[in-house]
Amino acid sequence: MRMIAGRILALLPVLFGLCVLSFLLLAAVPGDPVTAMLGLEADPIAIAALRARYALDDPLPLRFLAWFWQVLQGDLGRSIQTGRPVTAMIGSALLPTLQLALAALVVSLLIAIPAGVVAATRRNGPSDFAASLIALCGLSLPSFWLGILLIMGFSIALPLLPSSGHVPFLADPWEALRHLALPALTLGAAMAAATMRMTRATMIEILSADYIRTARAKGLPGRRVVWRHALRNALMPVVTLVGLQLGQLMGGVVVTESVFSWPGIGKLTVDAIFARDFPVVQGTILVTATLFVLINLGTDLLYTVLDPRLRSRR
Amino acid sequence: MNTVTDRGALGRRTLLAGAVGLPALLSATRGMAQGAAARTLSIGVVADPVTLDPAFSGSFFENQVLYNLHETLLVAAPDGSISPGLASFTQPDPLTYVFTLKPNLTFHDGTVLDAAAAKANIDRYLDPAVGSIRRSDFGPVSGVSVTAPLSFEIKLSAPYAPLPLVLTNRAGMMVSPTAVKALGADFAARAVGCGPWKLASWTKNSELVLEKFDGYWQGAPANFDRLLFRPLPDETVRLANLRSGTLQLIDALPPQAVSGLAREAALRVSQMPSLGFNAFAFNCTRPPFNDVRVRQAFTAAVDPEVVQRVVYFNTGRPAHGPLSPAVPWAFDASLPNRGNNPARAQALLKEAGASAPVPVTITVTNSPAMVRIAQILQAQAGAAGFKVELRQIDPTSLITVLRQRDFDLCMAPWSGRYDPDGNMYAYFTQGGPNNFAGYDNAELTALLNRARSLSDQGERAALYKKAQGMVTEDCAMLFVHFDAIIQASQAKLQWTQYPDAVLRLYGARMT
Numbered sequence: 001m002r003m004i005a006g007r008i009l010a011l012l013p014v015l016f017g018l019c020v021l022s023f024l025l026l027a028a029v030p031g032d033p034v035t036a037m038l039g040l041e042a043d044p045i046a047i048a049a050l051r052a053r054y055a056l057d058d059p060l061p062l063r064f065l066a067w068f069w070q071v072l073q074g075d076l077g078r079s080i081q082t083g084r085p086v087t088a089m090i091g092s093a094l095l096p097t098l099q100l101a102l103a104a105l106v107v108s109l110l111i112a113i114p115a116g117v118v119a120a121t122r123r124n125g126p127s128d129f130a131a132s133l134i135a136l137c138g139l140s141l142p143s144f145w146l147g148i149l150l151i152m153g154f155s156i157a158l159p160l161l162p163s164s165g166h167v168p169f170l171a172d173p174w175e176a177l178r179h180l181a182l183p184a185l186t187l188g189a190a191m192a193a194a195t196m197r198m199t200r201a202t203m204i205e206i207l208s209a210d211y212i213r214t215a216r217a218k219g220l221p222g223r224r225v226v227w228r229h230a231l232r233n234a235l236m237p238v239v240t241l242v243g244l245q246l247g248q249l250m251g252g253v254v255v256t257e258s259v260f261s262w263p264g265i266g267k268l269t270v271d272a273i274f275a276r277d278f279p280v281v282q283g284t285i286l287v288t289a290t291l292f293v294l295i296n297l298g299t300d301l302l303y304t305v306l307d308p309r310l311r312s313r314r
Numbered sequence: 315m316n317t318v319t320d321r322g323a324l325g326r327r328t329l330l331a332g333a334v335g336l337p338a339l340l341s342a343t344r345g346m347a348q349g350a351a352a353r354t355l356s357i358g359v360v361a362d363p364v365t366l367d368p369a370f371s372g373s374f375f376e377n378q379v380l381y382n383l384h385e386t387l388l389v390a391a392p393d394g395s396i397s398p399g400l401a402s403f404t405q406p407d408p409l410t411y412v413f414t415l416k417p418n419l420t421f422h423d424g425t426v427l428d429a430a431a432a433k434a435n436i437d438r439y440l441d442p443a444v445g446s447i448r449r450s451d452f453g454p455v456s457g458v459s460v461t462a463p464l465s466f467e468i469k470l471s472a473p474y475a476p477l478p479l480v481l482t483n484r485a486g487m488m489v490s491p492t493a494v495k496a497l498g499a500d501f502a503a504r505a506v507g508c509g510p511w512k513l514a515s516w517t518k519n520s521e522l523v524l525e526k527f528d529g530y531w532q533g534a535p536a537n538f539d540r541l542l543f544r545p546l547p548d549e550t551v552r553l554a555n556l557r558s559g560t561l562q563l564i565d566a567l568p569p570q571a572v573s574g575l576a577r578e579a580a581l582r583v584s585q586m587p588s589l590g591f592n593a594f595a596f597n598c599t600r601p602p603f604n605d606v607r608v609r610q611a612f613t614a615a616v617d618p619e620v621v622q623r624v625v626y627f628n629t630g631r632p633a634h635g636p637l638s639p640a641v642p643w644a645f646d647a648s649l650p651n652r653g654n655n656p657a658r659a660q661a662l663l664k665e666a667g668a669s670a671p672v673p674v675t676i677t678v679t680n681s682p683a684m685v686r687i688a689q690i691l692q693a694q695a696g697a698a699g700f701k702v703e704l705r706q707i708d709p710t711s712l713i714t715v716l717r718q719r720d721f722d723l724c725m726a727p728w729s730g731r732y733d734p735d736g737n738m739y740a741y742f743t744q745g746g747p748n749n750f751a752g753y754d755n756a757e758l759t760a761l762l763n764r765a766r767s768l769s770d771q772g773e774r775a776a777l778y779k780k781a782q783g784m785v786t787e788d789c790a791m792l793f794v795h796f797d798a799i800i801q802a803s804q805a806k807l808q809w810t811q812y813p814d815a816v817l818r819l820y821g822a823r824m825t
Contacts, residue, residue: 031710037364038447039372040713040728043747049445081364083499089518096520148550155558163558164544164551166520259551261544263520271519274710275364 004297011293015286019071022285023064026278032056033080036275054080067282076286077279079272086283089268093252094287096166097264100187100256101249103180105242107188108195113231113238115192116199121226123204131196138193147186147259154182164261183260187253191245198241202234235306243299250291353539355807355822358552358564362519362545366505368487369439369446374729377484377816378565379543382524384507385531386486387413387432388478392586392812394641394732396478400427400488400508400531408473408769415464420529421490422512429466433458434491436468450740450747451485453477453766473767475774476733483731510535510820519545537823556581556802563803565817569627575802582805585798587640589730589813591633591737592687594676594723594792595716599752602672603722609789610652611662612674612723615698616691617654618794625686630798635782636737638796640813643771644734644778649786659698671701677715677724680706684725687794691723716750723792726750730814734778735766742785753790 034050051057055066070077076086119131155163161181169176206212207230215225252266265284272280304310363376368384371377389399401413419427436458439448454472461467468477480486493506504513510532511524522543526535544561546552549568553575555561567575567583575583596603596612603609618632631639634649663670676691678684685706692702707715715721726748730737740748743759758781765777786793799815809822 029711030707030714032714035713035717036710037370037372040716040726040748043447043450045442046445046447046449049442053445078499083365083502092518144548148554151551151554151558155560156554159558163555163560164546165560166517257519258547261520261546263517267519271362274708276710 004301007293007297007300011290014293015289018285018289019068019282020064022281023067023278024060026273026276026281027060029276031276033276033278036277037081067279071282071286076283079277079280081272081275081277081280086279089280090265090283090287093263093265093268093284095168096262097250097252097266099169099176099180100183100253100262100264101246103184104187104191104249105246107184108191108245109242111188111192112195113199116196117203117226117231119196119200120203120207128200131200135193135196138189138196141189142255143186143190143253144255144259146189147182147256150182150186151259164259166260166262183256183262186259187249187256194245195238195241198238199234202237203230206230206234232306236303239299239302239306243296243302247292247295250295251288354542355538355540355563355819356542356544356561357817357819358546358555358561359543360545360547360552360566363522365502366513367502368484368489369444369448370502371484372447374815375565377814379522379524380484380487381509381816381818382511382541382820383505383509383513384487384489385509386483387481387488388486390479390482390732392810394479394813396482399482399486401432403478405769408767409470411468411470411477412461413466413468415466416531417464419508419531421488421493421506421508422527422529423490423493423506424529425490425492425506427488427508428463429460430463431491432488433460433466435488438491438494439485448485451480451483453480473769475766475769476731476735479731479733479736511541514540532820535820537821538819541819553802556804559804562807563801563809563817563822565801565815567800567802569625569629569798569800571802572627572629572800580805581802582807583800583802584811585629585800586811586813587630587638588797588799588815589638589640589732589737590728590797591636591638591730591793592725592727592795592797593633593636594691594794595721595726595750596789596792597719597722597724597752598754598790599719602668602674605666605668606788607662607666608668608672609792611659611666611668611698612695612700613652613789613792614655614662615653615659615695615700616792616794617694618651619654620694621687621690621794624690625683626795626797629800630796633793633796635786635793636741636791637734637778637782638730638737638813640730640796641732641734643775646779646782649782652786652789656694656698659695663699668699670699671696672699673701673703674722675703675705677705677707677712677721679709679712679725688725691792719750719752724750726791732814734774735762738762738778738781738785739766742781742790751790753785753788755784755788755790758784 034047034056038046055063067077078085079089115131119128122128151163154161162179165179167175167179212225212230215229252264252269254266254270257264257267265288269281269284359375359378361375363379364373365371366379366383368380371380386399387401389397400419401415403411403413405411415429415432421427438444439446440452453474454470456469456471459467488508490506494501497504503516510527510530512527514523514525516522524541526539528534546555552564553571556564572583575581596609598604622628622632634651635646637644639645663672676688678688688704692704695702716724716726728737739762740746742749742753743762744754744756761777761781765774768774799811799813801811803809806825807822808825809819812818
């Protein structure tokens with residue numbers, strides 16, 4: 001418990017630093033939310049009126065403090081561009097983001113763990129080469145291209161799945177899953193590649209360990225040795241990797257989101273950056289950074305489940 | 315071991331059966347979904363709207379939603395002719411327009427649309443404290459007064475011929491004053507208008523759904539219950555969604571896809587000249603382009619015909635001036651191509667005393683088409699004695715760069731207006747809000763002021779012809795291309811295309 005509390009306390013200065021940094025970066029690029037919003041048609045009087053309304057002419061530190069004071073009161077403010085509350089905007093983008101991230105994770109693990117184990121046990125055999133080749137493809141294919149390829153395959157040539165859009169899970173679970181399939185596959189494929197390589201490498205290392213030889217010498221069936229004795233120990237670094245991947249997914253996946261018009265947090269953030277809509281940028285960064293740290297914390301806790309030694313040490 | 319093998323075999327068998335059965339199952343539900351969605355028209359657009367409030371709509375792509383959600387006071391046909399919309403008008407004298415609203419108009423929220431509501435709308439657009447971008451559209455409008463429950467008068471401080479056309483655009487859109495008051499900042503996301511469709515739901519970056527408005531003054535839309543707008547920024551993805559049948563209509567088809575799509579019987583490409591221009595602003599306020607001869611030299615070095623072939627795949631047409639062929643009465647087909655003449659470019663540079671190569675920077679946004687155009691300009695101007703560097707920026711920075719005149723040559727494309735005033739006044743008058751070039755010509759300013767004050771189309775055409783001659787002779791901007799509006803749909807969908815690219819879908823139907 002003390003560890004968890006400590007980790008969460010350590011999060012606060014990190015988040016503050018992040019807020020200051022992102023605020024400064026956004027202020028450093030040319031353009032402000034008003035010019036972005038009004039576009040080329042704006043006349044100077046309209047620009048002046050709106051700049052005054054959003055206090056954009058105030059000195060930078062003052063603007064930051066005004067925003068920060070609001071945040072301390074639990075209010076992320078309103079988007080300058082759309083006038084909507086930032087909390088609501090993030091809230092509606094977070095659920096689809098989580099949905100996609102978890103689905104992609106499931107897809108990637110379903111592909112990566114068996115493939116990694118098979119590749120390690122049949123090292124340098126044809127199935128190892130095949131798995132490595134597929135992993136290489138998964139790593140090198142841009143998700144943009146893979147996404148379009150999947151649309152061409154499963155929406156146009158074989159019209160099975162919808163090519164874009166998002167259906168809330170509670171509204172229609174079956175349609176929600178169908179809409180989730182292609183984006184999750186696109187994203188999962190890229191994640192699977194790294195996980196598979198990691199599983200393979202650690203499995204090879206562990207399969208040559210003494211205790212595995214002992215287990216085999218005792219006459220345990222090969223499958224049991226591989227899937228129970230070796231895999232469990234090989235999962236530690238894999239869990240770290242997957243935790244990091246999942247954390248990154250919380251920041252959204254802009255490319256996959258745009259290809260499938262998935263209303264996730266990545267597109268929201270990037271659009272807000274382009275629009276210099278700083279309350280939204282600050283809000284999304286704050287929320288995604290928090291989630292990233294929390295997921296890493298969760299990953300650390302998972303170690304103790306996987307490795308009993310860590311439990312007794314505390 | 316046997317059991318293990320058996321289990322494995324069973325597993326494989328189940329998997330196989332699943333693999334065979336799944337597509338059938340998926341297809342079955344797809345059919346069901348299509349049945350339910352048959353009354354929905356799904357449209358692929360380039361960007362999600364930022365705001366649904368016409369007072370603050372600055373993005374060209376927002377129009378696709380706005381013109382279906384809101385209704386304008388007057389309506390323009392594809393040929394630019396004006397007819398009554400919510401109101402009809404008369405002009406008793408050059409400084410007065412009298413509007414009469416149709417009876418029994420209501421907004422989506424039930425608020426009555428009468429003269430007082432119309433006045434509230436125009437007052438809101440004009441109020442400097444509101445900060446609406448529509449304010450400049452109204453030009454010399456000095457005030458609005460209600461003369462009868464359904465009549466109001468717009469007074470001008472100077473004659474302003476473009477006003478009726480302006481009121482066919484966003485400036486003529488009427489929104490519910492009750493909702494503006496009640497919703498405050500939320501109005502941008504929950505706008506209430508009086509168009510044929512009202513807002514049903516909006517999932518940012520995924521879909522915006524409008525549903526038919528039963529109280530629409532021309533009767534509720536008969537052929538579709540819902541319009542679904544899906545933002546798909548990438549042109550390839552938009553096209554893939556049209557091909558898969560997920561969408562029935564898409565905006566902004568890339569020029570390179572036109573010839574390929576023409577061979578697909580299930581789809582149809584629709585094309586027409588757009589109202590706008592694609593052009594670059596010379597910075598006339600600092601060297602080297604403050605010297606008209608250097609501007610003329612650069613213009614002579616560049617050949618818009620090459621851009622037309624390489625970037626636009628022969629869609630649209632090369633531009634030699636600011637007024638597009640979509641406005642035939644003002645378009646000047648006799649304007650010469652001042653480009654494709656490197657020898658003249660070199661002579662002009664020599665005359666200007668510029669020691670070649672003259673270093674210039676071209677600023678463009680990082681869109682593939684604009685970068686390609688800039689590269690062509692770089693090569694052509696390079697051959698004629700310029701040393702051209704490219705600078706790529708993001709679209710929001712573009713506005714700042716243009717307004718601060720932090721450039722030598724910078725892209726400044728314009729979506730265009732039905733009235734030639736909309737393509738020239740803001741760009742070329744002294745102090746005009748879009749005079750990014752800093753072009754300073756008192757005679758032209760006087761001429762454009764006079765052209766907007768006249769009501770006779772013949773007289774105006776003569777003035778705009780003269781104005782185009784002056785602008786192109788002085789090379790205030792480098793005109794490159796008149797883009798075509800290119801949109802694509804399922805062949806079974808009947809709909810009307812407009813030169814402003816707006817999808818007005820009240821009459822759309824499946825055949």
